[in-house]
Amino acid sequence: MPAQNFEASVLVNSQQAADIFLLTVYLPPQYDKPKAGQFYMLRAWRADEPPLLSRPISVHHYEEGTRALSFLYQVKGNGTQKLAALKQGDTVQLTGPAGNGFPIEGRHVAVVGGGIGTAPLFYLAEQLTAAGVQTECLLGFRDEPYRLAHFARGGRNVRVATDTGSYGHHGFVTELLEPAQYDVVYICGPEPMMRATAKKCLAAGVKCYVSMERKMACGLGACLGCTCKTEKGELVCICKEGPVFEGGVFFG
Amino acid sequence: MREVYSLADLHVTLCGVPLQSPVIAASGTFGFGQEFSRIVDMHWLGAISGKGLTLEGKAGNEGERLYETPAGLINSIGLQNPGVRHFIEQELPAMKRLGPAAMANLGGSTIDTYEEGARLLDATDVDLIELNISCPNVKAGGIAYGIRAESAKEVVSRVRACTKKPLVVKLSPNAENITEMALACEAAGADGLSLVNTFQAMAIDISTRRPVFQNVFAGLSGPAIRPIALRMVYQVCKAVHVPVVGLGGIATAEDALEFIMAGATAVQVGTASFANPHACEEVARGIAAWMDKNGVKTLDEIRGAAL
Numbered sequence: 001m002p003a004q005n006f007e008a009s010v011l012v013n014s015q016q017a018a019d020i021f022l023l024t025v026y027l028p029p030q031y032d033k034p035k036a037g038q039f040y041m042l043r044a045w046r047a048d049e050p051p052l053l054s055r056p057i058s059v060h061h062y063e064e065g066t067r068a069l070s071f072l073y074q075v076k077g078n079g080t081q082k083l084a085a086l087k088q089g090d091t092v093q094l095t096g097p098a099g100n101g102f103p104i105e106g107r108h109v110a111v112v113g114g115g116i117g118t119a120p121l122f123y124l125a126e127q128l129t130a131a132g133v134q135t136e137c138l139l140g141f142r143d144e145p146y147r148l149a150h151f152a153r154g155g156r157n158v159r160v161a162t163d164t165g166s167y168g169h170h171g172f173v174t175e176l177l178e179p180a181q182y183d184v185v186y187i188c189g190p191e192p193m194m195r196a197t198a199k200k201c202l203a204a205g206v207k208c209y210v211s212m213e214r215k216m217a218c219g220l221g222a223c224l225g226c227t228c229k230t231e232k233g234e235l236v237c238i239c240k241e242g243p244v245f246e247g248g249v250f251f252g
Numbered sequence: 253m254r255e256v257y258s259l260a261d262l263h264v265t266l267c268g269v270p271l272q273s274p275v276i277a278a279s280g281t282f283g284f285g286q287e288f289s290r291i292v293d294m295h296w297l298g299a300i301s302g303k304g305l306t307l308e309g310k311a312g313n314e315g316e317r318l319y320e321t322p323a324g325l326i327n328s329i330g331l332q333n334p335g336v337r338h339f340i341e342q343e344l345p346a347m348k349r350l351g352p353a354a355m356a357n358l359g360g361s362t363i364d365t366y367e368e369g370a371r372l373l374d375a376t377d378v379d380l381i382e383l384n385i386s387c388p389n390v391k392a393g394g395i396a397y398g399i400r401a402e403s404a405k406e407v408v409s410r411v412r413a414c415t416k417k418p419l420v421v422k423l424s425p426n427a428e429n430i431t432e433m434a435l436a437c438e439a440a441g442a443d444g445l446s447l448v449n450t451f452q453a454m455a456i457d458i459s460t461r462r463p464v465f466q467n468v469f470a471g472l473s474g475p476a477i478r479p480i481a482l483r484m485v486y487q488v489c490k491a492v493h494v495p496v497v498g499l500g501g502i503a504t505a506e507d508a509l510e511f512i513m514a515g516a517t518a519v520q521v522g523t524a525s526f527a528n529p530h531a532c533e534e535v536a537r538g539i540a541a542w543m544d545k546n547g548v549k550t551l552d553e554i555r556g557a558a559l
Binding site: 001002003004005043047048050051052053054093095215216217218220221222223224225226227229235240 | 280281282283286287288289290291303311312314316317318320321322323324325327329332474475503504523524525526527528529530531
């Protein structure tokens with residue numbers, strides 16, 4: 001279904017780590033609920049205020065009963081600074097849910113995240129667990145980890161790697177992964193991390209999915225700013241045909 | 253249907269085509285309309301100008317494609333499109349069902365491909381053809397024809413001979429002389445003109461010390477270009493007799509009214525749809541509200557008031 005555009009009211013916006021915030025809004029009942037891996041374009045400033053473009057942020061969690069929709073984001077520039085300043089009761093413009101989302105597959109799977117790339121994996125992990133899929137979480141951070149208790153909900157096994165060694169394994173999260181233990185691996189993080197992790201999975205013959213990130217103006221498939229070439233040379237629109245692809249599509 | 257509380261009549265006629273509103277979604281910012289079907293009330297749109305087409309599909313440019321500026325957007329999409337035949341078979345039927353008039357935006361690399369594209373579109377129920385001689389991002393986008401009036405004259409007259417559809421020629425602000433360009437296109441048989449396309453611009457990544465875009469130059473749109481676009485629309489409206497569609501950074505009803513007072517028959521809203529996907533509808537609603545407030549019943553009463 002094409003995306004919708006609407007205003008949502010902020011329930012809470014709280015700091016989770018040095019530059020990491022969690023924004024929760026109320027999703028009005030007339031609007032579609034998101035799937036794990038989908039995203040919204042967020043805007044908390046007027047159309048004539050900079051930055052010109054809204055910001056694409058993945059769904060961190062959605063709770064059916066309360067219609068609480070959460071976004072975990074890293075403050076990087078002007079747009080995310082404006083999101084971080086939101087207070088309870090403020091409104092935020094949402095366009096979405098956009099993109100395809102993760103398929104819920106497998107019996108024993110791993111979600112592998114790097115930094116703010118862990119954001120969409122929490123909702124995914126919850127959906128996988130709810131579907132009876134045994135799910136392990138391998139999470140990599142530069143220094144300070146966040147949202148670990150949430151990933152561990154429902155008895156999920158969580159293993160952590162940090163670049164600085166301040167917590168868990170000292171090194172890359174990819175090093176924690178033994179693909180052969182799983183039938184599907186879901187990956188989201190910086191592109192070099194996704195490439196290394198996907199290649200490791202594919203070498204072991206394990207199916208994997210990656211969630212790609214690109215600059216985009218609309219999130220709707222209209223601007224074609226986020227078009228990428230696959231390994232086979234086909235053009236795909238990250239916001240509409242993605243952001244989730246089988247690992248081999250980009251890192252085969 | 254549109255609400256009836258307003259007395260304002262937004263209907264305009266563009267090159268013989270009746271439009272339910274003077275607001276047109278600009279090419280390259282609205283897909284072929286489907287993406288906005290659950291966001292925008294299409295009753296407020298006069299037409300949709302689809303993503304720029306070339307006879308054969310194009311992959312578009314490599315590397316960075318988007319760069320934000322304080323009040324604008326530089327793009328280097330490079331006319332990525334599925335080709336005229338795909339558009340006719342796969343996109344046009346659904347685009348027509350949305351309600352607004354369907355405008356096919358046609359670019360080309362050679363006059364032959366322009367002609368062939370125009371012949372194919374002529375046999376469809378497209379309402380208008382917008383001839384793109386102004387895409388700055390690819391040589392094949394026609395910018396070669398959009399700089400010098402003599403080159404434009406040739407491509408326009410040759411395409412004119414291939415179609416009976418209303419032909420609107422989209423001009424580049426990078427033309428050597430915008431008035432001469434407009435007069436040349438009019439003389440060559442254009443039924444209307446739309447202006448302006450994006451301004452040639454660039455950005456440099458100071459960390460790599462290299463241009464951001466692989467093509468070095470790319471096209472600037474958005475509020476940053478609006479006053480210059482308005483000046484060009486004003487100049488062209490003073491010079492030509494065919495209807496003019498004004499565009500360039502229009503984001504609000506007030507912006508649109510300026511272009512209409514400069515003489516534009518209709519306006520296009522482009523980059524604003526990225527910042528606010530409701531922009532086209534809000535501009536049209538805002539024009540109606542302004543007309544009501546100011547006792548203006550039709551846009552004919554104010555069109556060209558500033559000329």
